Amino acid sequence: MTRQRNDNVGIIGTARPAPELEVWQALNIALDRAMERDSSVFILGEDVGLFGGSYRVTQGLYAKYGEWRVRDTPISENSFVGIGVGAALAGGRPVVEIMTINFALLALDSIINMAAKLRYMSGGQLQVPLVIRMPGGVAKQLGAQHSQRLEHTLVNVPGLRVVVPATPQDSYWQLSQAIVADDPIIVLEHELLYFTKGPFDPDAPPPAMHAAAVRREGRDVTLVAWHRMVSLAMEAAAQLSTRGIEVEVIDLRSLRPIDLPLLRESVSKTRHAIVVEEDCRFGGVGAEIAATLGEVAHPDLASPVRRLAASDVPTPYNAELERASIPGTKNIIQAVEELAGLHTD
Amino acid sequence: MQRKLARQFFYDMTLARQFEQAAAEQYMQGNIGGFLHLYPGEEAVAVGSLHAAEPGDYVVSTYREHVHAMVWGVSPSAVMAELFGRATGCSGGYGGSMHLYDVSRRFLGGYAIVGETFAIAAGVGYWLRLNDSTQIVLCYFGDGAANQGTFHETLNMAALWKLPVLFICENNHYQIGTEIHRHSAVPDIYRHASAYGIDGRHVDGMDVVAVHEATRAAVQHVRSGNGPYLIECETYRYRGHSMADPGAYRSALELAELRARDPLEIFRERALGQGWLNETDCQEAEKTVAEVVAEAVRFAAESPQPTDLGKGVYSEPLDLYGGRP
Ligand SMILES: Cc1ncc(C[n+]2csc(CCOP(=O)(O)OP(=O)(O)O)c2C)c(N)n1
Numbered sequence: 227m228t229r230q231r232n233d234n235v236g237i238i239g240t241a242r243p244a245p246e247l248e249v250w251q252a253l254n255i256a257l258d259r260a261m262e263r264d265s266s267v268f269i270l271g272e273d274v275g276l277f278g279g280s281y282r283v284t285q286g287l288y289a290k291y292g293e294w295r296v297r298d299t300p301i302s303e304n305s306f307v308g309i310g311v312g313a314a315l316a317g318g319r320p321v322v323e324i325m326t327i328n329f330a331l332l333a334l335d336s337i338i339n340m341a342a343k344l345r346y347m348s349g350g351q352l353q354v355p356l357v358i359r360m361p362g363g364v365a366k367q368l369g370a371q372h373s374q375r376l377e378h379t380l381v382n383v384p385g386l387r388v389v390v391p392a393t394p395q396d397s398y399w400q401l402s403q404a405i406v407a408d409d410p411i412i413v414l415e416h417e418l419l420y421f422t423k424g425p426f427d428p429d430a431p432p433p434a435m436h437a438a439a440v441r442r443e444g445r446d447v448t449l450v451a452w453h454r455m456v457s458l459a460m461e462a463a464a465q466l467s468t469r470g471i472e473v474e475v476i477d478l479r480s481l482r483p484i485d486l487p488l489l490r491e492s493v494s495k496t497r498h499a500i501v502v503e504e505d506c507r508f509g510g511v512g513a514e515i516a517a518t519l520g521e522v523a524h525p526d527l528a529s530p531v532r533r534l535a536a537s538d539v540p541t542p543y544n545a546e547l548e549r550a551s552i553p554g555t556k557n558i559i560q561a562v563e564e565l566a567g568l569h570t571d
Numbered sequence: 572m573q574r575k576l577a578r579q580f581f582y583d584m585t586l587a588r589q590f591e592q593a594a595a596e597q598y599m600q601g602n603i604g605g606f607l608h609l610y611p612g613e614e615a616v617a618v619g620s621l622h623a624a625e626p627g628d629y630v631v632s633t634y635r636e637h638v639h640a641m642v643w644g645v646s647p648s649a650v651m652a653e654l655f656g657r658a659t660g661c662s663g664g665y666g667g668s669m670h671l672y673d674v675s676r677r678f679l680g681g682y683a684i685v686g687e688t689f690a691i692a693a694g695v696g697y698w699l700r701l702n703d704s705t706q707i708v709l710c711y712f713g714d715g716a717a718n719q720g721t722f723h724e725t726l727n728m729a730a731l732w733k734l735p736v737l738f739i740c741e742n743n744h745y746q747i748g749t750e751i752h753r754h755s756a757v758p759d760i761y762r763h764a765s766a767y768g769i770d771g772r773h774v775d776g777m778d779v780v781a782v783h784e785a786t787r788a789a790v791q792h793v794r795s796g797n798g799p800y801l802i803e804c805e806t807y808r809y810r811g812h813s814m815a816d817p818g819a820y821r822s823a824l825e826l827a828e829l830r831a832r833d834p835l836e837i838f839r840e841r842a843l844g845q846g847w848l849n850e851t852d853c854q855e856a857e858k859t860v861a862e863v864v865a866e867a868v869r870f871a872a873e874s875p876q877p878t879d880l881g882k883g884v885y886s887e888p889l890d891l892y893g894g895r896p
Pocket residue numbers: 635683684685686712713714715716717741743745746747812
């Protein structure tokens with residue numbers, strides 16, 4: 227498979243001017259277009275209908291498509307995700323919204339024991355074309371129970387795919403791709419990104435759903451990030467650049483599968499990599515990337531791949547402590563400087 | 572009652588009994604692995620109820636589902652081959668006893684986590700209702716499953732949206748070793764339905780004719796757009812919960828009492844008495860079943876093993892590391 231760097235990806239590489247849109251609007255357009263195109267697409271979740279979605283993502287769709295295609299559910303996460311699985315088995319293309327990822331813990335049986343396994347257990351007979359969207363991440367003082375990241379749990383499940391769009395354009399592309407795909411796909415959205423702006427062109431040709439994107443080119447260190455950490459990595463890169471350190475920033479876009487070829491290409495140039503993740507460090511996606519790069523790219527690496535991750539604590543309520551519990555721009559700059567100090571050439 | 576249907580009941584219940592006996596033997600010989608949950612004693616439930624549905628309907632069942640699959644048209648050979656883990660099994664050898672599927676017949680499993688059948692059935696029902704279909708879904712579950720959250724969550728949604736789902740409880744009085752009075756504050760499972768505004772009724776699950784008639788009426792109710800319905804079939808399993816369970820928590824007296832109300836014997840006597848069947852019919856059916864079961868075992872034993880470890884995880888092969896070495 228050949229894959230070219232796609233210049234239409236995201237904010238940085240945009241080749242032509244496009245109107246600016248917020249992430250929630252891009253998701254909304256993706257849903258609307260998918261529902262217009264295919265009558266088997268329908269939405270299911272808490273307050274997705276009349277209310278319009280907790281983050282406005284389904285706004286207007288209830289009025290346009292009616293209650294059978296935009297279904298407000300009771301607070302029964304495991305069962306309404308299971309209903310999505312059942313409807314997918316019978317021929318539907320449900321898009322289930324779990325209000326936030328924290329509540330997905332109540333639906334893990336439907337996600338992991340059913341959606342992910344039914345095709346395999348049936349010898350390939352059953353098909354589960356299901357999309358599960360959920361906002362997550364550390365937002366603003368929501369407390370430990372409303373600040374979870376579950377990447378580490380979901381990427382470990384054969385049968386699932388996990389995408390993590392961070393821009394309006396990627397949100398549109400990846401949700402659209404997930405809806406037409408025939409497998410269960412988890413679309414993780416970040417609560418602090420819904421109302422961020424970026425260029426948007428619904429007609430631009432999408433890269434592969436799992437393709438990572440180079441957001442900024444650099445020769446000295448590769449920063450691998452996703453979701454909100456991408457924008458922090460970009461800020462850090464801009465500041466470091468003024469001091470002569472050129473950082474390459476990669477937005478992973480997909481956590482299962484991951485775009486290893488692009489990561490290898492990048493580290494073969496920079497010879498150093500730091501993974502920046504908002505999820506906890508132990509057994510996380512960063513560990514997977516560091517270990518894999520260590521295995522396959524070690525001749526290119528001048529130092530072991532490092533990880534910057536959340537502290538090993540439940541997320542505190544206090545604003546200062548909360549900020550301190552996840553990587554910030556300063557931490558990224560510091561980590562890069564430490565590495566840069568290792569440069570001998 | 573029609574002679575044809577009576578013959579079918581007798582044949583299917585005999586098949587159910589003999590097939591499970593053969594499965595137990597094959598398990599003891601080491602040809603079947605894992606967990607094996609058998610159905611003797613409960614035959615009237617699957618046989619009576621499934622024959623009240625239409626072939627276009629959907630069936631969702633539990634891990635104790637060999638008989639449901641066969642009555643719904645999956646061949647005994649394909650079921651036995653699945654128990655043997657062979658490529659010719661109805662799930663290609665990837666599912667096993669607890670995960671039987673046949674999409675062409677809308678037989679959707681086979682769920683081994685107690686309480687999963689509810690939401691799957693409601694999801695299929697949602698899709699049917701969205702498409703104004705006249706098909707319905709039959710959803711089987713045990714008495715123990717009625718304490719799972721998904722039971723209550725799903726009854727609520729099924730009633731709220733009038734989903735075409737017929738919930739059929741196989742109340743065999745036990746959740747493994749815990750008797751129903753020790754696991755349910757309200758042991759009449761059908762009464763739970765009323766909390767969600769769903770009609771429900773109790774039926775003698777040892778009487779195949781009674782199960783059939785109750786299910787026919789319920790199917791009619793559901794198919795006519797009145798929303799879900801719940802039937803509780805009171806029944807009993809003769810064997811332990813699974814092959815791993817000797818069933819020491821039950822008294823010999825309890826078992827003997829229930830065996831005296833054997834669903835096969837009850838039906839046979841009644842059918843002979845009513846002239847629905849004669850001795851020759853019964854003997855012929857038993858002989859045919861013995862041949863079919865022997866053939867199923869032979870077929871399974873001679874079938875090839877599946878070899879493709881990665882088949883069917885995704886709709887197309889997925890490289891976790893993005894496609895290029
Ligand atoms: C969620 C879950 N908890 C526990 C088990 C272990 N388990 C398997 S069968 C069973 C008893 C279920 O009883 P019931 O629903 O009455 O069905 P029966 O086996 O009697 O047909 C239990 C506890 C399981 N498979 N799934």
